[in-house]
Amino acid sequence: MTDNNSADNKRDDVDPSTQTGSYALGALDAGEVAAFEKHLAEHAETRNEATELSDTAVLLGLAVPPVAPPPSLKASIMDQLDATPQLPAEAPPAPPLLAGPAETRARARWASRPVVALASAAAVIGLIAGGGVVATSVFQNNQRQEQADLFAAINAASDSQRRSVELADGTATLVWSDELQASALIVDGLEPLPSDKDYELWYIGESGIRSAGILSADGSRTWRVLEGSKEPGDTIGVTVEPRGGSEQPTTDPIIAIESA
Known part of the structure; x- marks a missing residue:
């Protein structure tokens, strides 16, 4: 109590x-x-x-999504456990614990949770593989990680603002910081396009219309930090363009959010 x-x-x-x-x-x-x-x-x-x-x-x-470890990595860890020499005991060994030997506990830990793509996981893989497996194979999302860092900076900025608009099948939210001259767009329910089309982002303002990169979509939640510098009062637009994007919009915006 x-x-x-x-x-x-x-x-x-x-x-x-x-x-x-x-x-x-x-x-x-x-x-x-x-x-x-x-x-x-x-x-x-x-x-x-x-x-x-x-x-x-x-x-x-x-x-940084979870990465399923390849079977060879598990085998390598088990081989290392078997091959690692033990220091000689200075006293008679104590009776074995009920938990079992270290190898058994290691196998149980392996089965109980996935390996996540963190720096420690990359270091372990690099060490065990002895150079045979490049650690960067675990990190295939460096660009996405960079985007996440930028998004966090925008969201944490002292002047960070956000605005949302309703779409036919979801919501689009613009997050921006005029101090950082940066913005990010989060969209729910944006359907994937045919292989010959892309969604393209735009800054639309007093200095004209400037491309801000390509936005991928799979029908669920998608997001990205826009390329280039945002100017105060810019409207952020999204259009459907030929694959790879266009220098200027060729269709009407399907999303337009003012940052004024």
Whole structure:
């Protein structure tokens, strides 16, 4: 009872508006979630911040997807465990633990969770393969990771703003920072195009219409940071263009969001 009361008192002392990051990352316990969501229902500013951070967390999670380890990697790890010499014991060995030898525990850990494409995983692969497997094979999303870093910077900028528009089958949200001269577009429900077409992004403003890159789509959520520099007041547009894009739009925009 004392421990529960202490936990409740400690929770009451926490300002829920400071927990938006933890909430977005799923780091709150059940009681904290309940208290935070009660706070969200009453405070629009905190609700907006939590939504923005949740979007960022989702996109950063998508930036580096889990990588299924090849069977050869598992075999290499097991071979290394078998081949690694053990230091001589200075005392009689203790009776074996019920948990089993290290190899058994290693096999259990391998089966219980996937290898994720993080720096530590790349280092392990590079070490075990001895140069036979290039670590960059695990990281086939460097450009996407760079995009995620840029998106996080835009979202964290002191002047960061966002605006959403409804589409026929989803929503498009523009996030931008005039201070960084940068923007990102998040679109839900954008259908894939035939192989000879691409969605092209545009900055539309006083200095004219400038291409801002190609946007891929698969019918679910897609996003990207726009290429080039955004100018204050630019409208961000999306058109359907021939594969590879055009120097200027050849069709009417299917998405147009003002940043003024």
